[in-house]
Structure formats: structure tokens, C-alpha cells
Amino acid sequence: MKKDWLKINGMHDGASSKIFDFASRLRANMTLSEKKLREYLKTKPHGFKFRRQHPIGKYILDFYCHRKRLSIEIDGKNHNLLDQIINDVERTGYLNRLGIKEIRFKNEEVLNDLDRLKLNIKNELI
Numbered sequence: 001m002k003k004d005w006l007k008i009n010g011m012h013d014g015a016s017s018k019i020f021d022f023a024s025r026l027r028a029n030m031t032l033s034e035k036k037l038r039e040y041l042k043t044k045p046h047g048f049k050f051r052r053q054h055p056i057g058k059y060i061l062d063f064y065c066h067r068k069r070l071s072i073e074i075d076g077k078n079h080n081l082l083d084q085i086i087n088d089v090e091r092t093g094y095l096n097r098l099g100i101k102e103i104r105f106k107n108e109e110v111l112n113d114l115d116r117l118k119l120n121i122k123n124e125l126i
Contacts, residue, residue, distance in 0.1 A: 015055035
């Protein structure tokens, strides 16, 4: 039987106080695309609550629904850099091992096509 590490280690999977502090600073300095997506997510679409800048392990998830184990990431231009691509693959693998599905959108998608993103998120939630 597969162990559920989030039930064993909690919803933050051992995140350090340093990670919590950084997440707090990120919440205080959200990007325009994060603010725009947050306006939708704070309505609790389909009854699901999303946390913003949620610490888990050594990572911080832009938006996270613990009940659905769904992470929503908004990628800026730095996610096109090789080092960041490698980090993103590692991070996605880690989240998948915890049973968390990750979906990613680019900043431009949030700013220019929010209706499509809402539909994609809805499809993940229902």
C-alpha cells in the first residue's frame, strides 16, 4: 500500500521557517497575473478553497487546493531559462510523488485569456 506523505507529514511536508517567511513576502508582493487569478480563486470556485503562496517541502506553490491536491502555477519569463526548467521538472516530480497535480499557466495567459483558464481549472475541480 502506498503511503500518503501529506497525511503523515502534514500539508506543508516539513517546510522550514525560512520557506514560510519567503512565502509571506511573496504574498505581500504578488504579480499582476497572480492578483488577477486570485480574484477568481478567492470566490472558492465549485466550493474549493485555494491557498496562495503555500509552502510545501522546499517549494512554494502559487495557489494550492489541499482538498483536491491541485497546484496552480503561474510562470513568468524566467521559467524559460534552462536552470528554471530543470527546477520545475524536479518540483513537479516531487509534487506528483505527494499525490499533487500541478497545472501551469503563463503570465500572458492569465492576463489575456482568463476565461479559458477558468474553464481549465473548473475541469480539474469537477
